[in-house]
Amino acid sequence: MSAFRAFLNSPVGPKTTHFWGPVANWGFVVAGLVDMQKPPEMISGNMTAAMCIYSGLFMRFAWMVQPRNYLLLACHASNETVQLYQLSRWARAQGYLEHKKEEAEKE
Secondary structure (H helix, E strand, O other): OHHHHHHHOOOOOOOOHHHHHHHHHHHHHHHHHHHOOOOHHHOOHHHHHHHHHHHHHHHHHHHHOOOOOHHHHHHHHHHHHHHHHHHHHHHHHHOHHHHHHHHHHHO
């Protein structure tokens, strides 16, 4: 019971934004995972790139803030992975990745 009380009152516990911010941000990860089932033509390249930049910046923030926020870091690392995959799906659908593959085959 004292471990639970220590967690409740910790600087990154559920009484702080250090806890609820990352919990809310997991929605981005879930949305990205759900979007993997959709056709790549529905992906917005601009928004996906913006999400990649956003998660990259907030991974650094989570590492630098005191106390270090590992929950936020894990959330944004997961989102970065999902969004980079979505960006690769978008780029493949737009023909950006196939073009380079075709050039390599010609040589």
